[in-house]
Amino acid sequence: YEVHDVLNSYPLFIFGESYAGHYIPTLASEILYNSEFLRKKLKGIAIGNGLFDTATQEQTFSPIARAYGFVFGPKSQKLTNIQLDLTRNRISKHYKDYLDRFDDGIGFVRDQVANINPYNLRVQNNPSKSYINQFLNSKEAKAMFNIPENYTYSYRNNDVWLSFGEDFVDSQARHFELAIEKIDVLLYVGRNDIVCTYQGIWEFLLELPAEWFNNSEHVCRQPKHQLKLNDRIVGSIRRSHNVLVLLFNEAGHLAPADDPVATKWMVDHFVKGVGSENIQK
Numbered sequence: 001y002e003v004h005d006v007l008n009s010y011p012l013f014i015f016g017e018s019y020a021g022h023y024i025p026t027l028a029s030e031i032l033y034n035s036e037f038l039r040k041k042l043k044g045i046a047i048g049n050g051l052f053d054t055a056t057q058e059q060t061f062s063p064i065a066r067a068y069g070f071v072f073g074p075k076s077q078k079l080t081n082i083q084l085d086l087t088r089n090r091i092s093k094h095y096k097d098y099l100d101r102f103d104d105g106i107g108f109v110r111d112q113v114a115n116i117n118p119y120n121l122r123v124q125n126n127p128s129k130s131y132i133n134q135f136l137n138s139k140e141a142k143a144m145f146n147i148p149e150n151y152t153y154s155y156r157n158n159d160v161w162l163s164f165g166e167d168f169v170d171s172q173a174r175h176f177e178l179a180i181e182k183i184d185v186l187l188y189v190g191r192n193d194i195v196c197t198y199q200g201i202w203e204f205l206l207e208l209p210a211e212w213f214n215n216s217e218h219v220c221r222q223p224k225h226q227l228k229l230n231d232r233i234v235g236s237i238r239r240s241h242n243v244l245v246l247l248f249n250e251a252g253h254l255a256p257a258d259d260p261v262a263t264k265w266m267v268d269h270f271v272k273g274v275g276s277e278n279i280q281k
Contacts, residue, residue, distance in 0.1 A: 001041070012041040013271055017254060018196065021050025022167065025175035032178045044184030046270055049196040049253045053171040056207060057200035058086045061105055064194045068121065070112045079108060095165025106195060120252025121192040173208060180212050184242045186270050190251030190258060191235075198247055205245065219243045227262075234262040244270070 001007050016024045028045050031038045051057065062083045065071050071079050082105045089098035109118045117123040135141050136153040179185055187205070189198045202220065210218045219240035227235045227246070235248045246266060251258035 001037075011043040011271075012038065013044045013046065014042070015046045015048075015267070017048035017050070017256075019051055021047050021052040021196070022170070022172055024050075025052070025172045025179065028179045028183070029175040032182055042183055044186065044270065045179060046186035046188065046267075048188045048255050049190055049193050050187065050201065051168075051196055052201070052204050053173055053207075054086070054090060054169045055171060056204045057196065058083060058090075060197045060200040060203065061086075061194065064197050064199060065109050068194065070109055070116070070194075075112065079105065082108065090169045093166075095169065096162050098169060099162055099165050109194065117252070118194050119254070120190070120258060121194065122250070122252065122258075173204070176208060177212055180208075180243055184244070184270065184273065186244045186246065186266075188246040188248065188255060188263075188266060190248045190253060190255045192250070192252040192258075196253060201245075213240050213243065217241065219245055229262055229265055234259060 014024050014028060024045050024047050028042065031042050062071075062076070062079045065079055066076050082101055085101045086098060086105070089095070089101060106118050110116055133153060133155055139149070141147070142149055142151070176185070187201060189196075189201055191198055206220050208218075213219060217240050219238055222238045222240050224236045224238050226233060227237050233249065235246060237247075238245045248255050248259050248262055251262075256263045
């Protein structure tokens with residue numbers, strides 16, 4: 001806002017996905033508590049297939065994989081053992097071991113059904129990351145992002161990944177209280193993701209105190225409404241005042257890539273206000 005004066009007439013919405021389930025609630029809380037200028041600008045946050053609370057979400061990994069038929073019999077027990085290891089490592093603060101077993105679980109599911117992609121069950125094979133490396137290591141990209149030419153990007157730096165361990169398992173629930181009280185909150189989820197699952201996010205919401213939603217008006221107790229766009233059923237919506245939960249039927253971990261039409265509709269209507277007639281329709 002200071003650099004681009006033209007933006008001063010616009011409200012602020014913060015969108016993100018996946019690990020944004022950690023940093024967006026934290027950022028929103030910081031703004032609402034400590035920045036008088038941005039507090040007046042911030043109108044809403046939106047998070048897609050977010051990682052909010054591993055203690056809750058890790059419990060749905062094995063049941064969802066079994067429900068989809070990816071594992072059964074002895075293999076089902078192996079995945080359950082991985083899930084139990086996650087819980088033990090989190091409680092004992094063995095963060096490296098936690099992340100290693102997290103990777104083991106994703107790899108185990110992927111290897112069961114023709115190299116399925118756990119982040120989107122409709123994708124038969126994991127997409128190649130070579131195009132990412134090629135783009136980020138190009139002269140044009142380095143100049144755009146002000147990256148020194150002698151730096152080289154490589155997908156998935158293990159040292160960086162492991163350094164996230166303690167933050168990875170930290171619950172973000174405490175940062176939602178003020179957001180729910182002061183601004184619009186949208187959580188959207190692609191059904192075909194079995195890492196940050198719809199069920200896991202639902203369990204996370206169920207554990208948020210009812211008084212944050214005026215008790216009986218908790219978003220999880222609200223009726224589910226079908227979302228239909230251009231004669232296509234794209235998902236469902238639950239709404240409680242300024243809190244909206246949207247499930248996309250044909251998306252995985254990254255809804256904008258998997259269902260761009262429905263995602264564009266969601267963004268357009270969210271910034272107009274969760275309580276508006278548009279979002280209710």
